[in-house]
Amino acid sequence: MDNPLSLEPLFHLGPVPITAPVVVTWAIMLALGLFAALATRRLSLTPGKLQTVLELLVTTVDSQIRDTMQRDPAPFRALIGSIFLFVLIANWSALIPGIEPPTAHLETDAALALVVLAATIAYGIAGRGLGGYLATFAEPSWVMIPLNVVEQITRTFSLIVRLFGNVMSGVFVVGIVLSLAGLFVPIPLMALDLLTGAVQAYIFAVLATVFIGAAVGESHGPAGQDQKDLPR
Amino acid sequence: MTANLIEIVSILAAALAVSFGAIGPALAEGRAVAAAMDAIARQPEAAGTLSRTLFVGLAMIETMAIYTLVIALLVLFANPFV
Amino acid sequence: MTIDWWTLGLQTVNAVVLVWILARFLFRPVSRILAERQAAAHAALDEAEAAREEARAARDTAQRETAAIAAERAARIARAQDEAAQEKRRLLDEARAAAEKARAEGMDDLARLRATQERDLSVEAGALATDIAAKLLARLPDEARIAGFIDGLAEAVAKLPETTRAGIAGGGPVTLRSARALSAEEQAQIAQRLGAVLGTPPALSVETDATLLAGLELETPHAIVRNHFRADLDRIRAEIADHE
Numbered sequence: 371m372d373n374p375l376s377l378e379p380l381f382h383l384g385p386v387p388i389t390a391p392v393v394v395t396w397a398i399m400l401a402l403g404l405f406a407a408l409a410t411r412r413l414s415l416t417p418g419k420l421q422t423v424l425e426l427l428v429t430t431v432d433s434q435i436r437d438t439m440q441r442d443p444a445p446f447r448a449l450i451g452s453i454f455l456f457v458l459i460a461n462w463s464a465l466i467p468g469i470e471p472p473t474a475h476l477e478t479d480a481a482l483a484l485v486v487l488a489a490t491i492a493y494g495i496a497g498r499g500l501g502g503y504l505a506t507f508a509e510p511s512w513v514m515i516p517l518n519v520v521e522q523i524t525r526t527f528s529l530i531v532r533l534f535g536n537v538m539s540g541v542f543v544v545g546i547v548l549s550l551a552g553l554f555v556p557i558p559l560m561a562l563d564l565l566t567g568a569v570q571a572y573i574f575a576v577l578a579t580v581f582i583g584a585a586v587g588e589s590h591g592p593a594g595q596d597q598k599d600l601p602r
Numbered sequence: 603m604t605a606n607l608i609e610i611v612s613i614l615a616a617a618l619a620v621s622f623g624a625i626g627p628a629l630a631e632g633r634a635v636a637a638a639m640d641a642i643a644r645q646p647e648a649a650g651t652l653s654r655t656l657f658v659g660l661a662m663i664e665t666m667a668i669y670t671l672v673i674a675l676l677v678l679f680a681n682p683f684v
Numbered sequence: 685m686t687i688d689w690w691t692l693g694l695q696t697v698n699a700v701v702l703v704w705i706l707a708r709f710l711f712r713p714v715s716r717i718l719a720e721r722q723a724a725a726h727a728a729l730d731e732a733e734a735a736r737e738e739a740r741a742a743r744d745t746a747q748r749e750t751a752a753i754a755a756e757r758a759a760r761i762a763r764a765q766d767e768a769a770q771e772k773r774r775l776l777d778e779a780r781a782a783a784e785k786a787r788a789e790g791m792d793d794l795a796r797l798r799a800t801q802e803r804d805l806s807v808e809a810g811a812l813a814t815d816i817a818a819k820l821l822a823r824l825p826d827e828a829r830i831a832g833f834i835d836g837l838a839e840a841v842a843k844l845p846e847t848t849r850a851g852i853a854g855g856g857p858v859t860l861r862s863a864r865a866l867s868a869e870e871q872a873q874i875a876q877r878l879g880a881v882l883g884t885p886p887a888l889s890v891e892t893d894a895t896l897l898a899g900l901e902l903e904t905p906h907a908i909v910r911n912h913f914r915a916d917l918d919r920i921r922a923e924i925a926d927h928e
Binding site for chain 3: 377388389399403406407409410413415417424425427428429431432444447453455456477478480481482484
């Protein structure tokens with residue numbers, strides 16, 4: 371059984387070792403970019419089927435952001451929607467034989483979480499100013515500053531580990547069952563993986579929204595308690 | 603023997619972590635599902651919203667077990683003492 | 685626990701690039717088209733609102749015009765009724781006047797007719813009376829047609845004024861008309877009676893006039909003394925005509 375935590379480079383691009391998740395991510399980027407470019411090439415006021423699906427996606431993302439943040443979703447739409455789409459496609463890329471989801475490796479999840487962290491800080495500073503954003507760490511009093519700083523780090527870690535553990539465990543369990551039982555037995559587990567992957571993509575996106583919303587607007591409580599309204 | 607002992611302890615620790623780490627989320631998921639069933643029985647028209655929320659909540663709870671699984675895997679495959 | 689920092693860096697870059705790609709090619713166009721559709725829907729709603737407003741204004745205008753038309757119609761009807769009433773009154777007046785005139789003319793005609801008829805009738809009655817009187821007289825003895833009138837003639841002459849009487853007496857011949865030829869005896873009797881009245885018997889020239897029916901008429905240059913049925917009948921007829 372392979373070590374799920376280590377990565378072997380497939381090839382080297384100059385001094386840079388290129389690993390499988392990077393290649394898969396590039397493929398996903400290429401597919402998503404081409405699909406988006408082709409799908410949005412001819413948009414009309416009377417939408418076809420594909421355009422209806424795209425508009426449904428965009429309006430759903432918008433409504434989620436609006437519900438969570440009570441704000442105009444326009445500045446956050448691209449980031450949240452892209453993260454959701456990428457995590458969803460990456461989780462589901464396990465369906466293609468021979469491809470391991472990039473999110474089953476810690477680096478990809480860490481990269482996504484870092485992007486979210488950076489976006490949180492950037493949106494917070496943009497929304498409140500540098501002083502205003504830093505002042506949010508002193509709420510409700512200056513005693514909470516270490517706790518708030520630690521919370522920033524731990525919730526980013528929990529974001530990383532949640533996605534990584536779910537996807538990786540799915541892949542891992544499927545691999546174990548496959549090595550034990552053979553051909554058709556892992557299929558229910560793979561179906562469960564699909565559900566888990568979709569739910570995890572949704573949770574990742576919602577948590578990112580909550581973090582950014584907390585940084586931008588009124589400071590929210592801990593992320594986990596902010597899941598009161600989940601219409602979808 | 604020392605290296606073997608560390609490996610044995612690591613495997614035991616991983617098994618203990620996963621087994622005990624599964625207890626809490628299992629109870630929590632049971633309560634969550636029970637509450638969701640109760641709610642659906644009271645309000646069948648809200649079944650769609652409830653089940654969606656239930657799935658998300660179960661995933662959040664499951665994450666706790668996943669954490670222990672990650673720790674177990676770390677212990678098994680990325681043990682710094684081996 | 686090993687983390688491949690190269691992979692981490694590459695994936696971070698990949699994530700950022702993917703966000704940019706999707707923002708550029710997916711979310712921005714789709715949200716733009718959504719906004720456009722929303723704007724179009726708003727425009728359509730505004731247009732519909734404007735159209736509704738316009739329709740309401742048109743309806744109000746139409747109502748006003750209808751009201752104006754109705755008022756004008758009412759005014760015209762009232763005017764027409766007034767005119768009709770005036771015309772009717774005028775026509776009535778005219779008709780009444782014409783009727784009045786026609787009636788007056790009719791009355792005149794009638795009166796004229798009646799007068800004519802009366803005249804004719806009186807003439808006829810006169811003729812009839814004359815005939816009756818003649819026939820009645822025919823039954824009397826011839827003496828009665830003269831003798832009964834001599835006294836009357838004498839009395840009538842006696843009632844004449846003195847000067848007239850003197851004129852008669854002194855004047856030339858006096859014409860005496862009688863209903864039939866007088867006998868000498870009668871002529872003498874008359875002369876004698878007249879002489880008694882006048883003082884001197886006048887010179888009588890006797891004429892016979894059958895239209896007198898019965899009686900005598902004395903004609904002098906100054907006066908005519910009538911004492912005969914013809915005069916009586918004429919007088920009676922005149923009296924009857926006056927009474928009517």
